[in-house]
Amino acid sequence: MGKYPVVIENGSRRTFWHHFRLVWWGFSRVGGGKYKGRVSERKFGRVRAFCREKHLRFYTDNEYGRRSRDYRARFFRENPPLPGGFYFCAYCGIPHGRRRITVDHLYPVAKVSKDPALQKKLRRRGISDLNGPANLVPACHRCNAKKAAQMGVWIRKGRIGRHQWFWLFRWLVRCTVVFGLCYLCYRYL
Numbered sequence: 001m002g003k004y005p006v007v008i009e010n011g012s013r014r015t016f017w018h019h020f021r022l023v024w025w026g027f028s029r030v031g032g033g034k035y036k037g038r039v040s041e042r043k044f045g046r047v048r049a050f051c052r053e054k055h056l057r058f059y060t061d062n063e064y065g066r067r068s069r070d071y072r073a074r075f076f077r078e079n080p081p082l083p084g085g086f087y088f089c090a091y092c093g094i095p096h097g098r099r100r101i102t103v104d105h106l107y108p109v110a111k112v113s114k115d116p117a118l119q120k121k122l123r124r125r126g127i128s129d130l131n132g133p134a135n136l137v138p139a140c141h142r143c144n145a146k147k148a149a150q151m152g153v154w155i156r157k158g159r160i161g162r163h164q165w166f167w168l169f170r171w172l173v174r175c176t177v178v179f180g181l182c183y184l185c186y187r188y189l
């Protein structure tokens with residue numbers, strides 16, 4: 001059974017008030033209201049529930065715990081835009097220029113960092129880094145806000161919609177259908 005490296009920080013309340021309990025659980029203070037420790041899978045849920053109840057910040061201190069500072073730049077570097085400088089939103093397919101498109105974490109850091117079972121699943125799927133290209137998709141502001149930390153159907157949508165050719169193909173099919181109908185009407189009516 002694995003042990004999970006966990007960090008607890010001041011959230012809307014102070015860790016200060018829970019010092020003795022955190023130390024009792026095997027955490028050690030690293031300064032600035034921050035505590036680090038390793039908890040077993042069994043204890044993980046209890047610590048998480050405690051932090052939620054006491055309004056403290058809680059996350060795992062591994063590759064799934066943090067969003068990197070440069071994930072946006074990295075995404076744009078590794079995924080050049082379509083000709084004309086735009087990206088299709090992975091969820092709704094509306095094209096936006098680079099300035100107006102946001103970069104979304106397909107599997108949200110907030111959820112994954114608190115869920116060892118999900119981390120295991122992602123490892124099996126080969127996503128070892130939430131800030132890597134496998135977990136980043138372009139999204140418009142509206143979809144990004146709507147999705148927030150949701151998963152489920154959003155993940156499925158994003159995994160298809162991240163392929164820019166999917167939307168190009170859709171446009172092509174639509175144009176062909178419209179053009180074909182116009183032509184048939186013109187010809188036979």
Ligand SMILES: [Zn+2]
Pocket residue numbers: 089090091092093094139140141142143144
């Ligand atoms: Zn969108």
